[in-house]
Amino acid sequence: MLSVKNLKFQYDSSTKFEIPDIHLDAGEELLIIGKSGSGKTTVLNILGGLLKPQQGEVKLGDTILSSLTGAKLDKFRGKNIGIVFQKPHILSPLTVVENLKLANFFVGEKGAQNLDLLKELGIFDKRKSKVTTLSEGEAQRVSIARALANHPKLILADEPTASLDDENAAIVVKLLQDQAKKFNAALIIVTHDQRVKDHISKHIIMGGLV
Ligand SMILES: Nc1ncnc2c1ncn2[C@@H]1O[C@H](COP(=O)(O)OP(=O)(O)OP(=O)(O)O)[C@@H](O)[C@H]1O
Numbered sequence: 001m002l003s004v005k006n007l008k009f010q011y012d013s014s015t016k017f018e019i020p021d022i023h024l025d026a027g028e029e030l031l032i033i034g035k036s037g038s039g040k041t042t043v044l045n046i047l048g049g050l051l052k053p054q055q056g057e058v059k060l061g062d063t064i065l066s067s068l069t070g071a072k073l074d075k076f077r078g079k080n081i082g083i084v085f086q087k088p089h090i091l092s093p094l095t096v097v098e099n100l101k102l103a104n105f106f107v108g109e110k111g112a113q114n115l116d117l118l119k120e121l122g123i124f125d126k127r128k129s130k131v132t133t134l135s136e137g138e139a140q141r142v143s144i145a146r147a148l149a150n151h152p153k154l155i156l157a158d159e160p161t162a163s164l165d166d167e168n169a170a171i172v173v174k175l176l177q178d179q180a181k182k183f184n185a186a187l188i189i190v191t192h193d194q195r196v197k198d199h200i201s202k203h204i205i206m207g208g209l210v
Pocket of ligand 1: 011012015034035036037038039040041042043192
């Protein structure tokens with residue numbers, strides 16, 4: 001389902017990354033673990049089609065991401081890849097539901113299951129609230145809901161547990177796992193947080209700059 005081969009990426013001559021090959025089936029989970037600055041966010045952006053590698057390919061289903069550009073890439077990404085960013089990427093002037101609807105709108109989905117999703121993530125009661133009025137934890141769950149709103153085949157989460165205590169870290173990982181299972185999506189969590197290893201056994205380690 002997801003196949004990542006021979007990836008090489010560099011921002012400039014002093015920041016080069018070699019990225020391990022990845023093969024994940026639908027419904028599988030993977031942890032990419034590495035210390036700060038090792039390139040975890042860079043990898044996540046490549047897997048999510050937000051950065052193009054200088055070498056190698058990321059293939060999701062039958063589609064090689066780097067073969068798409070512009071609006072086609074945006075649409076493919078919006079439909080098939082859900083990214084939970086390290087800092088919630090949600091639009092603050094909008095309500096919770098409007099944020100999900102916007103994600104649906106970009107790919108021509110109706111979002112029939114948005115309210116169910118908000119219930120499962122425990123933020124249904126906040127559906128009409130502007131996101132500026134939410135707590136950090138609630139905003140993070142909206143960010144997860146938004147990433148899942150189009151039932152992506154691949155879910156990517158960047159440091160989803162970084163600022164959470166043990167109990168809430170476990171809850172957020174379980175939310176991501178449950179949602180991934182429900183839609184038979186592949187889940188990749190990128191983190192420096194060793195605690196996540198207790199929940200996801202398959203992992204690769206980012207070695208940092210080469
Ligand atoms: N746009 C950029 N241009 C040049 N260098 C960059 C750029 N973005 C990141 N880097 C550098 O690439 C390296 C890896 O950054 P990245 O954010 O991928 O690491 P990370 O493992 O996610 O770190 P953290 O855990 O601290 O978020 C760092 O040395 C960073 O300074």
